[in-house]
Amino acid sequence: MFVGHYSVSFAGKAAEERIPLWLLFIAVQFLDVLWSIFVLLGIEKVRIVPGITASNALDLYYMPYTHSLVGALGWSLFAYLICQMVPQLRGTKPGLIVAAAVFSHWVLDLIVHRPDLALYDSQFKMGFGLWNYRAAAFALEMAVLFGGAALLWRQASARRTRIVIFACMLAVVQVIGTFVIPPPPNDRGAALSALSSYILLALIAAWAGRGSARAQMAFANR
DSSP states (O other): OOGGGHHHHHHHHHHOTTSOHHHHHHHHTHHHHHHHHHHHHTSSEEEEOTTSSSSOOEEEEEOHHHHSHHHHHHHHHHHHHHHTTSGGGOSHHHHHHHHHHHHHHHHHHHHHSOSOBOSBTTBSOBOOOGGGSHHHHHHHHHHHHHHHHHHHHHHOTTSHHHHHHHHHHHHHHHHHHHHTSOOOSSHHHHHHHHHHHHHHHHHHHHHHTTTHHHHHHHHHHO
16 A cells, blocks of 8 residues: 555544644655665565566565564554654644554555565564455555545645645556556665655645644634
């Protein structure tokens, strides 16, 4: 799953105005951001195997630190603790929303991945394998993406146009990624393209979330 993860970002922003949308965009992909860095450092491993699933060619055979259940829970706790150190995000609600955004990545990955998500280390690997059915996986991406965007659209009257544009842009990105772009040439190519896309989309999310500072002030004064 790729853009479907961002549904949780939109939903999290709808639930707590204080959390910047760009931060939630990083949070939902935080496990993959770390994965990209760890692959580049040789800590985690991936192979390019065309045809391994109908949706992509990634053989994610060793990623215990980012995509095991234990690892995902640990990084979610880390995100919660970081929130308590930031005045704007301090408190149980913002911390739990950001932590849940981080952990949501593992939950959504479980639906689409082949069995490559370990319980811990590389043991007891899980994955329901929806990536083997490209049309169904794509439909799920679109459903959850626009479902999350609709939650934010309902209450973000000052940003509705930007949210619609952004959600549609993400849908186009998924179409290109699913049906047009060929597999990456190697593991470093996969990691670099993933990392650059997460950074770029977080920057666009900062644009889409503009104007929330006034909303935050109004929220605080209610």
